[in-house]
Amino acid sequence: MTTAIAPILRVENLSIGIRLPAGEIRAVDDVSFAIQPGEVLGIVGESGCGKSLTALSLLGLLPAGIQILEGAIIFNNERLDRLPEREFNALRGSELSIIFQEPMTSFNPLLRIGNQIVEALLLHGMTDRRLARERAVEAMGQVGLPMPEDLLRAYPHQLSGGMLQRVMIAMAVICQPKLLIADEPTTALDVTTQAQILRLLRHINQTLGTTILFISHDLGVINQLCDQVLVMYAGRLVERGTVGNVFWHPVHEYTKGLIGSIPNRKSKGQPLANIPGKVPTLDAEKVGCAFAPRCPVAQGRCFSETPQQLALSEFHSVDCFLADPESEMEYVRI
Numbered sequence: 001m002t003t004a005i006a007p008i009l010r011v012e013n014l015s016i017g018i019r020l021p022a023g024e025i026r027a028v029d030d031v032s033f034a035i036q037p038g039e040v041l042g043i044v045g046e047s048g049c050g051k052s053l054t055a056l057s058l059l060g061l062l063p064a065g066i067q068i069l070e071g072a073i074i075f076n077n078e079r080l081d082r083l084p085e086r087e088f089n090a091l092r093g094s095e096l097s098i099i100f101q102e103p104m105t106s107f108n109p110l111l112r113i114g115n116q117i118v119e120a121l122l123l124h125g126m127t128d129r130r131l132a133r134e135r136a137v138e139a140m141g142q143v144g145l146p147m148p149e150d151l152l153r154a155y156p157h158q159l160s161g162g163m164l165q166r167v168m169i170a171m172a173v174i175c176q177p178k179l180l181i182a183d184e185p186t187t188a189l190d191v192t193t194q195a196q197i198l199r200l201l202r203h204i205n206q207t208l209g210t211t212i213l214f215i216s217h218d219l220g221v222i223n224q225l226c227d228q229v230l231v232m233y234a235g236r237l238v239e240r241g242t243v244g245n246v247f248w249h250p251v252h253e254y255t256k257g258l259i260g261s262i263p264n265r266k267s268k269g270q271p272l273a274n275i276p277g278k279v280p281t282l283d284a285e286k287v288g289c290a291f292a293p294r295c296p297v298a299q300g301r302c303f304s305e306t307p308q309q310l311a312l313s314e315f316h317s318v319d320c321f322l323a324d325p326e327s328e329m330e331y332v333r334i
């Protein structure tokens, strides 16, 4: 990972707790990572592993009863985890933006698309309604929406899922945020539309220089879009590195399982190779490596001690007792 430039976002030892009647549980546990300006960073992991809670914590949007227990979130040299709500409000939508999986639920069904975009711009300091509308037309054009003037007059239900997701992206980038968080933005879309949205995000990253944190349960999608990837399992990061390293030289057995479950031409028509066993429940006792019960090579120690991050190279690290750093070094030297 490049270290010369200061990262735009640093997350240090972040743990997030959920308050339940039986006590507090850690849904995100000791997560650390950094994003360089202009980078596209992916977080991948199965459902329930803590991806969305991590994303929401960055925006100060954790639901009631869920809070940051430990750690620091530093955005542009500012501690977000200590930011008063009023200041957070000013950052959200301008410096930091998010797009979600279900564009339909993010819009008010009773208001025309144009009014919703214009209101958002007025909230973020624009004072002239006509100028805001012009800016909206321009942003809709930027995300490849045809006839933006007509679309501004439409209601959300009149647009397809792919078009609505484009409108969401237009709204998210209209104030030129420094960091765009995309939480499974293509999961609800068909494969062709998904590919178009991925290309659009890449285009935004390249033309506007927007840094993107992209969340997905699909390593194949991450591979198409991201520069770096974090692999998350049961609230912890288990492997991190450049997409090339992690995708082509996975070391953690969980990452290998995720790659094995990506459909490819060879596996067409065959059942997906998935990872046997289940993700541990949140209240499961946390002893040893959380993946050990599903791991084909786990040994005694894996069930009693928690593995710590082991650097395989400057660009790749893994939390596994059984990883062999030598094998990766050979690859990096080539």
Ligand SMILES: Nc1ncnc2c1ncn2[C@@H]1O[C@H](COP(=O)(O)OP(=O)(O)OP(=O)(O)O)[C@@H](O)[C@H]1O
Residues within 6 Å of the ligand: 018, 027, 045, 046, 047, 048, 049, 050, 051, 052, 053, 054, 063, 066, 217, 282
């Ligand atoms: N509001 C909530 N109340 C109670 N538990 C919650 C709440 N939100 C999330 N959780 C729990 O916290 C854990 C992490 O949830 P999170 O939404 O971050 O997972 P995720 O990785 O985004 O999953 P998915 O791929 O399904 O979106 C899950 O076990 C989830 O059930």
Ligand SMILES: [Mg+2]
Residues within 6 Å of the ligand: 051, 052, 053, 183, 184
């Ligand atoms: Mg989620």
